[in-house]
Amino acid sequence: xxxxxxxxxxxxxxxxxxxxxxxxxxxxxxxxxxxxxxxxxxxxxxxxxxxxxxxxxxxxxxxxxxxxxxxxxxxxxxxxxxxxxxxxxxxxxxxxxxxxxxxxxxxxxxxxxxxxxxxxxxxxxxxxxxxxxxxxxxxxxxxxxxxxxxxxxxxxxxxxxxxxxxxxxxxxxxxxxxxxxxxxxxxxxxxxxxxxxxxxxxxxxxxxxxxxxxxxxxxxxxxxxxxxxxxxxxxxxxxxxxxxxxxxxxxxxxxxxxxxxxxxxxxxxxxxxxxxxxxxxxxxxxxxxxxxxxxxxxxxxxxxxxxxxxxxxxxxxxxxxxxxxxxxxxxxxxxxxxxxxxxxxxxxxxxxxxxxxxxxxxxxxxxxxxxxxxxxxxxxxxxxxxxxxxxxxxxxxxxxxxxxxxxxxxxxxxxxxx
Amino acid sequence: xxxxxxxxxxxxxxxxxxxxxxxxxxxxxxxxxxxxxxxxxxxxxxxxxxxxxxxxxxxxxxxxxxxxxxxxxxxxxxxxxxxxxxxxxxxxxxxxxxxxxxxxxxxxxxxxxxxxxxxxxxxxxxxxxxxxxxxxxxxxxxxxxxxxxxxxxxxxxxxxxxxxxxxxxxxxxxxxxxxxxxxxxxxxxxxxxxxxxxxxxxxxxxxxxxxxxxxxxxxxxxxxxxxxxxxxxxxxxxxxxxxxxxxxxxxxxxxxxxxxxxxxxxxxxx
Numbered sequence: 001x002x003x004x005x006x007x008x009x010x011x012x013x014x015x016x017x018x019x020x021x022x023x024x025x026x027x028x029x030x031x032x033x034x035x036x037x038x039x040x041x042x043x044x045x046x047x048x049x050x051x052x053x054x055x056x057x058x059x060x061x062x063x064x065x066x067x068x069x070x071x072x073x074x075x076x077x078x079x080x081x082x083x084x085x086x087x088x089x090x091x092x093x094x095x096x097x098x099x100x101x102x103x104x105x106x107x108x109x110x111x112x113x114x115x116x117x118x119x120x121x122x123x124x125x126x127x128x129x130x131x132x133x134x135x136x137x138x139x140x141x142x143x144x145x146x147x148x149x150x151x152x153x154x155x156x157x158x159x160x161x162x163x164x165x166x167x168x169x170x171x172x173x174x175x176x177x178x179x180x181x182x183x184x185x186x187x188x189x190x191x192x193x194x195x196x197x198x199x200x201x202x203x204x205x206x207x208x209x210x211x212x213x214x215x216x217x218x219x220x221x222x223x224x225x226x227x228x229x230x231x232x233x234x235x236x237x238x239x240x241x242x243x244x245x246x247x248x249x250x251x252x253x254x255x256x257x258x259x260x261x262x263x264x265x266x267x268x269x270x271x272x273x274x275x276x277x278x279x280x281x282x283x284x285x286x287x288x289x290x291x292x293x294x295x296x297x298x299x300x301x302x303x304x305x306x307x308x309x310x311x312x313x314x315x316x317x318x319x320x321x322x323x324x325x326x327x328x329x330x331x332x333x334x335x336x337x338x339x340x341x342x343x344x345x346x347x348x349x350x351x352x353x354x355x356x357x358x359x360x361x362x363x364x365x366x367x368x369x370x371x372x373x374x375x376x377x378x379x380x381x382x383x384x385x386x387x388x389x390x391x392x393x394x395x396x397x398x399x400x401x402x403x404x405x406x407x408x409x410x411x412x413x414x415x416x417x418x
Numbered sequence: 419x420x421x422x423x424x425x426x427x428x429x430x431x432x433x434x435x436x437x438x439x440x441x442x443x444x445x446x447x448x449x450x451x452x453x454x455x456x457x458x459x460x461x462x463x464x465x466x467x468x469x470x471x472x473x474x475x476x477x478x479x480x481x482x483x484x485x486x487x488x489x490x491x492x493x494x495x496x497x498x499x500x501x502x503x504x505x506x507x508x509x510x511x512x513x514x515x516x517x518x519x520x521x522x523x524x525x526x527x528x529x530x531x532x533x534x535x536x537x538x539x540x541x542x543x544x545x546x547x548x549x550x551x552x553x554x555x556x557x558x559x560x561x562x563x564x565x566x567x568x569x570x571x572x573x574x575x576x577x578x579x580x581x582x583x584x585x586x587x588x589x590x591x592x593x594x595x596x597x598x599x600x601x602x603x604x605x606x607x608x609x610x611x612x613x614x615x616x617x618x619x620x621x622x623x624x625x626x627x628x629x630x631x632x633x634x635x636x637x638x639x640x641x642x643x644x645x646x647x648x649x650x651x652x653x654x655x656x657x658x659x660x661x662x663x664x665x666x667x668x669x670x671x672x673x674x675x676x677x678x679x680x681x682x683x684x685x686x687x688x
Contacts, residue, residue, distance in 0.1 A: 182665050183669060184620065185620070343654075347622045
C-alpha cells in the first residue's frame, strides 16, 4: 500500500503489501535474537585481532593506515548524507506486512496489537507515519496532571470518529500514559483494560521496551502477539548502512578502518558478507538500529587536507567512478559511566528510560530527590554526553544507552528484554 | 639421658635458617591475608547484588585456607613429624586451649563453624540480640557489623552457640522491608490495599520481580496495614522504607483517609 491509498482500498486490496526493505521485519517479542559476535568469547575476539594484525603485515597491497589523531570529523551536512536518519517508511512497510492479516480480519482475535520498540530505534516516529498512511486516529497522550488525576475523560478521544472506516486508532507511545507515581498508574490500567477487552475498538499501541517491562509488572497480562522489529545483525546492519548512504551516480564511497586501512563497507559494492567490525557494532548495540547508526555516525572521519576523492576505473571496461574514502575510527566513541556512579544518578537514569524521557519538573514528583538535585544530576549527565534534551524532555542519549543499560543491569534494576 | 633423647626427637634442631623460614612463611601468610582481604573488598565495592555477596563471602574461607596452609608448613619445621609427636602436640594444644583460653578458643571454633554453616556472611543483615546491622567482616574471633547508626560492633562468634542469629537476607542481595500505616478503622480497606500496592510499585527502590504484600489487621485503636516489599539492594532498606512511608502517607492524605487518632505502640506482633 502506498501512503496515497485510502484505508478502504487497503482493506479491500487483493495483494499482500510488499514487506519493505528486507532489513526491517516485525516478529513476536520472544523471537527477538540479540546479535552475537561470530567467534564468541574474549579469547576468540583477541585471536581475531591478532589475525587481523598479522594479515595487515602479510598483505603488501594494503593501504597505509591513518593516524586517527590527524583525521578530522566530518561536517554535519556530510554526515547527514552519509548516515541519514532512519526513514519511518521502511519500518512502516514492514509493519504493514506483519499486520496484514489482522487489518483484513473483520473480527480479529485481539482488538489491540502492541508494537514494542527500543530507545532510539525509530519505532516511535514510525507509528504516527503508519497511522497517517492508514487514516487511523492518532490518540494524543494525556497531560501529567490528567495522568495523576486518573482522568477517564481522556479515554473519550477513542469514541471520536476518525477517517478510518473501522475507527482504527494508534497510540504511538504508551510510556506517555503513565507515571511511576502512587497515583500515576490508574489511567494506564484503565486504558489497557478497556483496550484489551475491545471496548475501545481496534487499535495499535506502541510502547518503549523499558515502559513495556515496567507495565508488564503493573498490568501482568500475557501478550504473546506483541511485535517488535527483529534485531539488526551484521547482515541487516550492513544493508541498512548501505541504504543510508545518499546515492550519487558514478561515485563509490569506501568506509575504511582507520587502523588497518581495509574497507569495512563500500557503497555500491557486490560484497555480501558483512565485515567483522559491523558484526561487532551490531553485537555492541544488541541489534538496535538507531544506536548503531549513532555510533557509526560518530566514528566517521575524513583526511585533514581534503575529502580524498580520486578518480579511477573500477574494472576494465566499466564506467569511471569517483572513489571517496571515509575513515572509520577504531574506537567506540561512547561516554564512560563510572562503575561507582552515585545511586541518585542511577535512579534518574532509570526513571528516564522507564518513561522514555521526562521533563525536569516531573522528576522530583517521581523520585525522592529535590528539583535542584535532579537538575544538577541532569546537567552533569548532559556534559558527560549520557543524556540529551529533546524538546522539553531529557532522554538517555543514543551513545550513552549501552553503558546506562549495562550499569542498570549490573545493579539489578529492572531492564528491558532486549 | 632418655629425656634428652626424647626432646631431641620431638623438636627439630633450630638454626638461623629454620627461624628465617618460619618468619618468611608467617610474613607471607599475613601479607597474603591482608592483600586478599583488601582485594576482595575493593572488588566487592565494584560489584552489586549477588555477585558482591558471593565475592565477600569468600574472605573467611580464603583466610582459613591461608592460615591452615601456613600452620601445615611451619609445624614440620619445628616438630619432628611423627605420629607420636603430632598426638603430643595436639594434646598439649587442646589442654592449653581448654583451660587457659577457653572463651577465645570457643569463639575461634565457632568462627570455623560459621564458615561452614554460614549463619552470616559478609553483606548479610543480621540481628544478634539487640544488635542489627550489616556484616562487613567475619574475623577469626568476631564478626563485625555496622549498625544503621554507623556504629561498628564486634560480636564474638561464640554467640553462635547460645544466641539465635536472625539473618534478614541469608546471602541474597534482597531482604523484605515493611512500611507500617495506622488508619482510622472507618475506611474502604480494599481501596487502601490497592493504593498501598501502587505505593510500592511507584518506589524507585522496589525490586519489581519480588512479591508485594499488604497485610491488614484490626486493633482497638484502628487498622494496621503493613506494606511488605523488597528493595533492589539490601543496602537501600532504610531509604526504601522511608520512601514507601512518605509516599503512602501523601496518597492516603490526598484520598482523605484519616490516620489512627490514638497513639499505637508498635510491637513485633503488630
